[in-house]
Amino acid sequence: MNNNFELAKKEFKERVLDFSLPIKMLSIGSNSKKENVENVDCAKDLDLVIVVNDSIDCYEYSKKISSILKKIILDSGVLITAYPIKEEAYLKGESEFLDNVRKNGIEI
Numbered sequence: 001m002n003n004n005f006e007l008a009k010k011e012f013k014e015r016v017l018d019f020s021l022p023i024k025m026l027s028i029g030s031n032s033k034k035e036n037v038e039n040v041d042c043a044k045d046l047d048l049v050i051v052v053n054d055s056i057d058c059y060e061y062s063k064k065i066s067s068i069l070k071k072i073i074l075d076s077g078v079l080i081t082a083y084p085i086k087e088e089a090y091l092k093g094e095s096e097f098l099d100n101v102r103k104n105g106i107e108i
């Protein structure tokens with residue numbers, strides 16, 4: 001696995017944990033599929049879902065993590081997209097996207 005990719009994922013997780021306690025952080029998308037884990041040397045993007053407490057304002061949370069994302073993207077060259085989702089929506093939401101996250105997301 002591309003070292004920049006792993007370092008970017010690790011740094012993002014650590015930096016988010018510095019200011020909040022998300023319920024879960026999940027990697028989604030083509031680069032997180034189990035069959036691709038061994039062969040992602042060409043990985044240039046990382047899609048994450050951050051499951052947060054229902055009391056969290058996802059818009060404000062997105063604003064907070066945007067500066068973290070910007071720094072990591074510039075330092076690593078790995079494009080990271082993060083989607084905060086409230087816990088209730090993650091657990092009970094009915095959409096193809098949420099079904100996919102619950103079924104295929106890999107916890108980081």
